[in-house]
Amino acid sequence: MSFLRLTDVTKFYGATRAVSAMNLTVEKGEFVSLLGPSGCGKTTTLQMIAGFEAVSSGRIELAGKDITHAKANTRGLGIVFQTYALFPHMTVADNVSFGLEMRKMPKSERAERVKQALALVHLEAHATRYPRELSGGQRQRVALARALVIEPPVLLLDEPLSNLDAKLREEMQFELRQIQRKVGTTTVMVTHDQSEAMSISDRVVVMEGGCATQIDHPHRVYEHPSTRFISTFVGKANLLNGRVTASGARSCHVAVGALAVEVDDTAYMPGDAVLMSVRPEKLQLVEAGRGRLDGQVLERFFLGSQWLYRLGTPAGDLMVLSPNDGRDALDEGHAAGIDWPAHCTRLLPADEAVVA
Numbered sequence: 001m002s003f004l005r006l007t008d009v010t011k012f013y014g015a016t017r018a019v020s021a022m023n024l025t026v027e028k029g030e031f032v033s034l035l036g037p038s039g040c041g042k043t044t045t046l047q048m049i050a051g052f053e054a055v056s057s058g059r060i061e062l063a064g065k066d067i068t069h070a071k072a073n074t075r076g077l078g079i080v081f082q083t084y085a086l087f088p089h090m091t092v093a094d095n096v097s098f099g100l101e102m103r104k105m106p107k108s109e110r111a112e113r114v115k116q117a118l119a120l121v122h123l124e125a126h127a128t129r130y131p132r133e134l135s136g137g138q139r140q141r142v143a144l145a146r147a148l149v150i151e152p153p154v155l156l157l158d159e160p161l162s163n164l165d166a167k168l169r170e171e172m173q174f175e176l177r178q179i180q181r182k183v184g185t186t187t188v189m190v191t192h193d194q195s196e197a198m199s200i201s202d203r204v205v206v207m208e209g210g211c212a213t214q215i216d217h218p219h220r221v222y223e224h225p226s227t228r229f230i231s232t233f234v235g236k237a238n239l240l241n242g243r244v245t246a247s248g249a250r251s252c253h254v255a256v257g258a259l260a261v262e263v264d265d266t267a268y269m270p271g272d273a274v275l276m277s278v279r280p281e282k283l284q285l286v287e288a289g290r291g292r293l294d295g296q297v298l299e300r301f302f303l304g305s306q307w308l309y310r311l312g313t314p315a316g317d318l319m320v321l322s323p324n325d326g327r328d329a330l331d332e333g334h335a336a337g338i339d340w341p342a343h344c345t346r347l348l349p350a351d352e353a354v355v356a
């Protein structure tokens with residue numbers, strides 16, 4: 001039985017439908033991220049789980065109990081927001097202890113629990129400092145300790161790392177995941193950062209316009225995006241317009257201009273218009289005449305560990321990510337062949353509305 005369950009959860013703000021019939025189950029100990037662009041309903045979903053926003057319709061269950069209309073303070077969930085929201089006049093230890101005091105825990109027990117929580121986020125040495133004496137990353141770790149110290153059944157994180165600079169953010173992603181694994185707290189995190197969602201989560205919920213359009217493991221979302229939007233929001237994709245020319249029991253044939261490609265997909269019929277999608281890192285540059293397509297380097301960008309090329313081809317422009325193997329890159333104007341493994345081609349319906 002799932003630990004947290006949302007069934008047809010919908011939220012209207014006046015006439016605006018912020019969340020539309022959201023169905024989600026989260027297992028005990030799982031780390032699930034709500035990922036999507038600004039305004040897609042991520043925070044509203046989290047606020048409804050927290051009990052800060054009332055649901056317009058639908059049902060929320062926690063450990064088999066209906067909590068749809070339960071007050072926020074009776075749900076006992078741990079919450080960490082983008083802004084640390086620490087009490088500035090309290091020390092780190094007092095900030096972490098606050099929730100335990102509210103729960104009337106005896107002082108001796110409280111001290112031990114605070115010590116453990118601070119050890120978890122590696123801040124034992126900073127217990128007597130004030131928030132202003134900490135870095136952004138340290139403050140966010142205090143906020144995390146404060147949420148975890150009450151041993152909540154579910155930890156809710158709303159963009160917890162977005163105030164941090166890129167390097168610290170990356171470090172904290174790793175740390176957050178380690179801490180969550182260690183404690184085993186069921187966690188739901190909101191983020192608009194696809195790499196953050198992919199690197200931390202067991203499963204990702206991709207949201208578009210209030211709807212959950214794909215719920216799956218990060219690798220699956222990346223390799224098998226269910227919509228055109230997801231294929232470009234989660235990673236980069238080359239999208240080429242094509243038409244199915246034949247379909248069989250295991251694969252179909254697609255024509256993209258003069259290019260004919262066999263794709264392991266049986267969802268389409270001959271005549272269907274499709275978008276053929278291939279990730280830039282799946283494309284390889286080979287000698288002209290030896291690939292599926294020939295093209296010419298139009299632009300190249302040095303990314304450190306990789307080169308990003310834009311090639312003009314008869315089927316359209318293609319982005320190619322090549323590992324930087326230390327040799328010179330191809331010059332602009334250079335003719336090259338482009339190849340990719342058959343299993344890396346994906347098809348999406350061509351007539352699907354583009355979600356910005």
Ligand SMILES: Nc1ncnc2c1ncn2[C@@H]1O[C@H](COP(=O)(O)OP(=O)(O)OP(=O)(O)O)[C@@H](O)[C@H]1O
Binds near residue numbers: 037038040
């Ligand atoms: N209190 C509110 N009153 C009216 N409309 C709201 C309210 N809160 C959110 N909305 C609207 O609901 C929709 C979803 O908002 P929500 O904050 O859940 O999106 P989000 O995906 O979390 O976006 P962001 O990443 O920008 O925080 C938006 O259209 C937003 O304008």
